[in-house]
Amino acid sequence: MSAPRLWLVRHARPEVAPGLCYGRLDVAANVRHSRESARLLAQALPPRLAALHHSPLQRCELLAQDLLAVRADLASKAEPRITEMDFGQWEGRAWNDIARADIDAWTTRFGHHAPGGGEPLAAMLTRVSAALDEAAAQAHAGGGDVVWITHAGVARCVHWLLTHGAARMPMSHEWPQSAPGYGAWTTVLLPLKGRPQAAPARG
DSSP, rough: OOEEEEEEEOOOOOOOOOOOTTTOOOOOOHHHHHHHHHHHHHHHOOOOOEEEEEOSHHHHHHHHHHHHHHHHTOOOOEOGGGGOOOOGGTTTGGGGGHHHHHHHHHHHHHTOOGGGOOHHHHHHHHHHHHHHHHHHHHHHHHTEEEEEOOHHHHHHHHHHHHHOOOSSOOGGGSOOOOOOOOOOOEEEESSSSOOOOOEEEOO
């Protein structure tokens, strides 16, 4: 039997202006896009899951609700540890309006500086790492895949953790750039013991 997978599903297209820093800002998602994304996801998912979790932010909760409307056999639970990074006072502002010196301060100490006074990447990696360990335990106890309806930043954290582990903080130029598009997903294998080792496989 192949190892179960973790599905990293990104929320539907948010209703925000292009170039806006929105991070943990609780913005709405496009309803039509969410429903279509849920339909495609429902068709792709296996018949049985070990667990389904969503970020508490409404753009993820909407996609979870739309998925449950198509797959009545599923149930989803809010999971705060898979919420997007908190960018503090930067949220709701255009990236171009944030002072270059403030962004440089963040990228210079990329793992430990709190952008906008929000959440340092080290703290985000810690919470995502704990959720990832729990997902592996759920998958093997339940004998099926685990699904997270989450954010691009969380998907990048998972990619870093799979490749480098939690001990080393990334430099800004090392941080993964790829992430699922809105309403799309990536899958990774969840092995029987220890941290997932496989590189992400795009779904």
